[in-house]
Amino acid sequence: xxxxxxxxxxxxxxxxxxxxxxxxxxxxxxxxxxxxxxxxxxxxxxxxxxxxxxxxxxxxxxxxxxxxxxxxxxxxxxxxxxxxxxxxxxxxxxxxxxxxxxxxxxxxxxxxxxxxxxxxxxxxxxxxxxxxxxxxxxxxxxxxxxxxxxxxxxxxxxxxxxxxxxxxxxxxxxxxxxxxxxxxxxxxxxxxxxxxxxxxxxxxxxxxxxxxxxxxxxxxxxx
Amino acid sequence: xxxxxxxxxxxxxxxxxxxxxxxxxxxxxxxxxxxxxxxxxxxxxxxxxxxxxxxxxxxxxxxxxxxxxxxxxxxxxxxxxxxxxxxxxxxxxxxxxxxxxxxxxxxxxxxxxxxxxxxxxxxxxxxxxxxxxxxxxxxxxxxxxxxxxxxxxxxxxxxxxxxxxxxxxxxxxxxxxxxxxxxxxxxxxxxxxxxxxxxxxxxxxxxxxxxxxxxxxxxxxxx
DNA sequence: ACAGAAGTGTACTGGACAGTCTAGTTTTCT
DNA sequence: AGAAAACTAGACTGTCCAGTACACTTCTGT
Numbered sequence: 030x031x032x033x034x035x036x037x038x039x040x041x042x043x044x045x046x047x048x049x050x051x052x053x054x055x056x057x058x059x060x061x062x063x064x065x066x067x068x069x070x071x072x073x074x075x076x077x078x079x080x081x082x083x084x085x086x087x088x089x090x091x092x093x094x095x096x097x098x099x100x101x102x103x104x105x106x107x108x109x110x111x112x113x114x115x116x117x118x119x120x121x122x123x124x125x126x127x128x129x130x131x132x133x134x135x136x137x138x139x140x141x142x143x144x145x146x147x148x149x150x151x152x153x154x155x156x157x158x159x160x161x162x163x164x165x166x167x168x169x170x171x172x173x174x175x176x177x178x179x180x181x182x183x184x185x186x187x188x189x190x191x192x193x194x195x196x197x198x199x200x201x202x203x204x205x206x207x208x209x210x211x212x213x214x215x216x217x218x219x220x221x222x223x224x225x226x227x228x229x230x231x232x233x234x235x236x237x238x239x240x241x242x243x244x245x246x247x248x249x250x251x252x
Numbered sequence: 253x254x255x256x257x258x259x260x261x262x263x264x265x266x267x268x269x270x271x272x273x274x275x276x277x278x279x280x281x282x283x284x285x286x287x288x289x290x291x292x293x294x295x296x297x298x299x300x301x302x303x304x305x306x307x308x309x310x311x312x313x314x315x316x317x318x319x320x321x322x323x324x325x326x327x328x329x330x331x332x333x334x335x336x337x338x339x340x341x342x343x344x345x346x347x348x349x350x351x352x353x354x355x356x357x358x359x360x361x362x363x364x365x366x367x368x369x370x371x372x373x374x375x376x377x378x379x380x381x382x383x384x385x386x387x388x389x390x391x392x393x394x395x396x397x398x399x400x401x402x403x404x405x406x407x408x409x410x411x412x413x414x415x416x417x418x419x420x421x422x423x424x425x426x427x428x429x430x431x432x433x434x435x436x437x438x439x440x441x442x443x444x445x446x447x448x449x450x451x452x453x454x455x456x457x458x459x460x461x462x463x464x465x466x467x468x469x470x471x472x473x474x475x
Numbered sequence: 476a477c478a479g480a481a482g483t484g485t486a487c488t489g490g491a492c493a494g495t496c497t498a499g500t501t502t503t504c505t
Numbered sequence: 506a507g508a509a510a511a512c513t514a515g516a517c518t519g520t521c522c523a524g525t526a527c528a529c530t531t532c533t534g535t
Binding site for chain 2: 069070071073074153154155156157158159160161162164167168170171175202205206208209210212213214217218220221222223239240242243244246247248
Binding site for chain 2: 521522523524525526531532533
């Protein structure tokens, strides 16, 4: 018996998402359909019957996998939140030598192009609309979203300050300024005006460049 | 007959909100109760029975004043949106001589203290959560909120640039940068973390000061 | 004082929806 | 092959809710 044989007996026990048995496939179908419907119609606006129908699954099966509408909702929102947060984290461009401005711009653009996406915007609207009903979900979104990005940014700025490439008092505040200089304009626009108001890539680059310009004017050392 | 007598015959015909007849009082009671409930429970989460009960009015009376739940909701959101927008507009501090930084700080603080209010935050959450169902409401909020403030700011910056007190390329972009430098941090925090996360006045002043500092570093002329 | 408007309370219609139950079918594992 | 587990279709329960109907009471302007 090989050393990894102990896994074979319980292929589904761990690694929640993976697996391709019938049950796992149905589960994925339910999650996919529920995600669409919740994002489109909101928590109260969504019915379990519709989720079942859209998943091509019976209502019973939905309830076999998820104990309640609430549980299904929480599962979906937290996993989407985590995925999005990870995306921002993983796609970090290298600190490659070269121009600081260029580096900051590429980071800003990356973040913009992950966040300013119909799905992510719908998630944000959904969670914000449910702050009163699901405060934990909003808190998680805040921590995995802005908070996490601010952490990354502020430690990056600290390093840059040590190298004399930035002149920074509180790196946390600098990170906030950077983040919102770049994101807030398009973010707020798209939050309220809907997904058609999401800027195209070229425009996102402009936002990134303008934000970085102002940031460096305030925090840069190269006068 | 005095010149103003022509008004006496139809005291309720104009001036929607004013008036103190029985009917007008009930109408106000309904609006007040409905505002509370909608802000607390959202559009779908609110029932007309609860509004009637909380207004101390019969359901019939509610429907005599407002043709449907939707109409009542729209009325409430638009009027709250307009009131808030007007508040920002009316409370403009004077362009008094004296320090530019001080002036910008006081403007920033004023805007912060109007927006970072439980009611206004709840309104924002409500409208954002209903973007898909009521896109017009979100659009109105965007225009009467951020858009209007940006208009005021950018014409103000234009004047200041003409006087040589600021050095500005596109005043619209400068206005966006100013606005979000000051507001985004606390706004996003409070949107997701709830009303207890609304900073106290002292902290709002700090946000105003930090934002203005960065803004002037990028756009100021006094080096 | 009195007519008409406004308001009350309660009951009702029609529909939706979360979650359960049942009886029978399909898939999977051994 | 055969048993256990998963799945299906559809009916069903209990509740909630927007909007209406009705018979009765209270205000208000003239």
